[in-house]
C-alpha cells in the first residue's frame with residue numbers, strides 16, 4: 001500500500017468518525033460462536049475439561065480464564081466499552097436472575113456453535129465433531145425466554161428494545177470449519193452456503209419481528225489466513241498462496257459466503273425499511289492484520305502465539321493449553337492466538353474498524 005492510499009484510508013476514517021450520528025445504545029444482545037462467546041460454552045458444561053477454562057486463556061486482560069477463546073477481550077467487549085456498557089454476561093450464567101443481571105443485555109453466543117441446527121450435522125454423520133448443540137435456533141429460544149421475563153406488552157417491549165444493538169454473529173464459520181476439517185472440499189461446501197446464509201437471515205428476521213431496530217450481521221473471516229487452515233491445507237503449490245501467505249481458495253470461499261450474505265441482507269432491508277440492518281465486514285477488517293501487519297506493530301501475522309510447534313505454531317495434537325504447547329512472550333505482537341482464534345490486539349483492531357464505520361455499512 002503506498003502513502004497516497006494510506007492517507008486516503010485515514011482521511012476516510014477521520015471524516016466518517018466526525019460524521020457519526022449514533023446516539024449510543026443501552027443494551028447489547030449478541031448471538032454467535034467463539035468469536036463472541038464470553039463464557040456460555042464453559043457454563044454449559046458441554047466439554048469435560050475445556051482448555052478455555054484455564055490459563056493462558058484470559059492471561060492478558062482478565063488475568064484469569066473467563067471462557068473467552070482469546071488471551072483477552074473480544075470484539076464484543078470493545079463494542080460494549082465504546083458505549084459505556086458492562087461486558088456482556090453470558091446467558092447461561094445469568095439465566096436464573098435475568099431481571100437484575102440483564103439490564104444492559106446478554107450474550108447468547110456459544111463457542112463451537114453452528115448456524116445450522118446440530119441435527120443437520122448428525123444427519124450427515126459428522127455430529128460427533130460438534131463441541132456444542134447450542135446452534136442459532138437454541139440461542140434464539142434463550143432470547144425469547146429472556147424477552148418474556150423482561151417485558152410483556154408490545155409497548156413495554158418496544159421501549160425495552162428501543163436503544164438495543166443486536167449482533168447476529170459472527171455465526172456460520174463453524175458450519176464450514178467442521179466440514180472442512182473432516183475433509184469436505186470447497187466445491188462440496190459451496191452447496192452449504194445458501195443454507196447457512198438462509199439460517200442467518202431467518203434469525204435476523206426473528207429478532208426484528210421481536211422488536212430489534214438495529215442489527216449488525218457480520219460476515220466470515222479470511223479463513224485462508226488462519227493458522228489452522230494454513231497448517232491443515234499446507235501445500236507445495238506456490239500459486240495456492242497470495243502475497244500475504246494466505247490460502248487463496250479458502251479466502252475466496254469466505255468471500256463467496258459474504259457476497260451471498262450481503263445480497264440476502266439487501267432483500268431484508270427492503271422488507272424492513274425502518275430497521276437499520278448493518279453488514280459488518282469482518283473479512284475486510286481482519287485482512288488488514290495480514291496485509292499491513294508491521295504497520296499495526298504485529299510482528300507475527302500468520303503464526304499462532306500459543307501452540308505446539310510447526311510452521312504456523314499450530315499442532316493439532318498439542319493445541320494451545322494442552323501438553324506440548326507453549327505461549328509466546330508478547331501476545332500483543334501476534335494476530336493469531338491459538339491457531340483458530342485471534343488475540344486481543346487483533347480483536348481491538350477489528351472492533352475499531354467496525355466502530356469507526358470503515359468496515360460497517362451502513363456505519364454502526
Ligand SMILES: *[C@@H]1O[C@H](CO)[C@@H](O)[C@H](O)[C@H]1NC(C)=O
Nearest residue numbers: 046047118122130131132133
Ligand atoms: C448433542 O446432541 C446429541 C444428539 O441428541 C447428543 O448425543 C450429544 O450428547 C449432544 N451434545 C452435547 C454437547 O450436548
Ligand SMILES: *[C@@H]1O[C@H](CO)[C@@H](O)[C@H](O)[C@H]1NC(C)=O
Nearest residue numbers: 235237238239240241248249
Ligand atoms: C495450484 O494452486 C492453484 C491456485 O489455487 C490452482 O489453480 C492449481 O490447480 C494448483 N496446482 C496444482 C498442481 O495443484
Ligand SMILES: *[C@@H]1O[C@H](CO)[C@@H](O)[C@H](O)[C@H]1NC(C)=O
Nearest residue numbers: 308309310315317318323324
Ligand atoms: C506436535 O505435537 C506432538 C505432541 O507434543 C509432537 O510429538 C510433535 O513433534 C509436534 N509436531 C511439530 C511439527 O512440532
